[in-house]
Amino acid sequence: MTYKIHVQPSGHEFTAEAGETVLAAALRNGVHLPYSCRSGLCGTCKGAIVAGAVDYGDYQPQALSVSEKARGQALFCRAKPLADLTIQVREIAAAKDIRIRILPCRVVRLARLAPDVMGLSLKLPQNDRLQFLAGQYIDILLRDGKRRSFSLANAPHDDEFLQLHIKHVPNGLFSGHVFNALKEKDLLRFEGPFGNFFLREDSTRPAILMAGGTGFAPIKGILEHAFHLGVTRPLHLFWGGRAKQDLYLHDLVLDWEKAHANFRYTPVLSAPAPDDRWTGRGGWVHEAVVGDYPDLSGHEIYMSGPPPMIKAAKQAFSAHGLPEECLFYDSFENAVG
Numbered sequence: 481m482t483y484k485i486h487v488q489p490s491g492h493e494f495t496a497e498a499g500e501t502v503l504a505a506a507l508r509n510g511v512h513l514p515y516s517c518r519s520g521l522c523g524t525c526k527g528a529i530v531a532g533a534v535d536y537g538d539y540q541p542q543a544l545s546v547s548e549k550a551r552g553q554a555l556f557c558r559a560k561p562l563a564d565l566t567i568q569v570r571e572i573a574a575a576k577d578i579r580i581r582i583l584p585c586r587v588v589r590l591a592r593l594a595p596d597v598m599g600l601s602l603k604l605p606q607n608d609r610l611q612f613l614a615g616q617y618i619d620i621l622l623r624d625g626k627r628r629s630f631s632l633a634n635a636p637h638d639d640e641f642l643q644l645h646i647k648h649v650p651n652g653l654f655s656g657h658v659f660n661a662l663k664e665k666d667l668l669r670f671e672g673p674f675g676n677f678f679l680r681e682d683s684t685r686p687a688i689l690m691a692g693g694t695g696f697a698p699i700k701g702i703l704e705h706a707f708h709l710g711v712t713r714p715l716h717l718f719w720g721g722r723a724k725q726d727l728y729l730h731d732l733v734l735d736w737e738k739a740h741a742n743f744r745y746t747p748v749l750s751a752p753a754p755d756d757r758w759t760g761r762g763g764w765v766h767e768a769v770v771g772d773y774p775d776l777s778g779h780e781i782y783m784s785g786p787p788p789m790i791k792a793a794k795q796a797f798s799a800h801g802l803p804e805e806c807l808f809y810d811s812f813e814n815a816v817g
């Protein structure tokens with residue numbers, strides 16, 4: 481059994497197999513709907529069902545409220561068609577020619593960037609390269625169909641190794657393996673690239689980039705890509721952590737500030753350690769952003785990191801005038817399963 485899905489306003493059409501989510505079918509058919517977590521947690525894939533019916537699937541109420549559902553909205557990463565559908569959602573043009581692949585890779589380097597952050601460098605089989613947009617992520621494939629998402633910290637022009645920044649999560653299945661057992665030369669398998677978190681290169685708006693902890697990984701990729709392209713619009717990075725050790729590539733960012741006149745850096749610590757002797761900004765990183773930019777109506781914001789930071793920042797940025805279509809983010813939701 482297959483269902484026909486018609487997308488408005490683009491007019492694109494594709495088919496979904498019975499039991500397949502709208503998003504999975506769209507990506508399989510080269511139609512790029514917006515999404516991030518693919519787990520019913522972040523709300524990025526929300527769109528309207530104009531005609532037809534879906535099984536809404538499992539999701540968290542913060543991603544789709546009761547009133548949004550009553551107004552005909554659904555999360556396309558969870559919704560499965562029960563009939564032919566017409567849906568309304570904006571497509572993402574830049575990701576459309578990028579093929580999602582499953583590939584093996586070899587761990588060539590494990591570098592401890594902070595006590596709880598490991599930098600992983602991965603090498604693809606000889607002569608193979610992953611096509612991706614700076615800021616996208618991959619899913620590491622584990623046993624029993626489990627998968628864990630990690631953002632690519634390198635930019636496409638620098639793709640000899642794929643770089644990941646992995647935070648050690650207490651009792652974390654994969655991050656525990658990375659910290660306790662993974663060795664150089666080990667093999668992993670991943671699927672990707674995924675996601676819509678990448679620089680909108682056609683925009684001329686000043687960009688604010690905000691990272692929490694390892695949320696710096698995709699922002700690093702995006703900034704290195706922007707520097708490589710010679711982007712001249714203002715770029716202002718706010719990087720937040722509890723203590724100084726959370727800003728695990730602070731010196732690299734200071735070097736960027738010296739090298740690029742259009743780039744500014746504001747580190748923000750919420751709970752500096754006494755040894756940090758911190759004299760810089762304190763508090764929550766999104767509060768530092770709105771403190772410096774009380775009127776965000778002319779800006780564009782890229783942010784990634786822990787879900788509570790993303791949630792608080794979305795509300796604060798909207799209250800300070802940021803248009804919804806100028807906010808791009810990856811919320812580092814925990815894996816489901």
Ligand SMILES: Cc1cc2nc3c(=O)[nH]c(=O)nc-3n(C[C@H](O)[C@H](O)[C@H](O)COP(=O)(O)OP(=O)(O)OC[C@H]3O[C@@H](n4cnc5c(N)ncnc54)[C@H](O)[C@@H]3O)c2cc1C
Nearest residue numbers: 629630631646647651652653654655694697812813814815
């Ligand atoms: C699009 C996307 C991109 C991501 N990119 C990155 C990245 O670049 N770097 C990175 O470090 N993480 C990233 N994450 C988050 C990462 O995928 C999850 O933290 C993942 O669950 C960790 O896998 P694990 O097997 O170590 O822990 P799991 O086995 O999944 O989790 C074990 C336990 O810890 C809890 N837990 C999981 N993650 C966290 C957390 N971050 N904080 C507190 N408790 C947690 C779980 O609820 C569970 O109880 C990303 C997530 C998404 C959706």
Ligand code: FES
Nearest residue numbers: 516518521523557
């Ligand atoms: S809720 Fe669907 S992509 Fe996050």
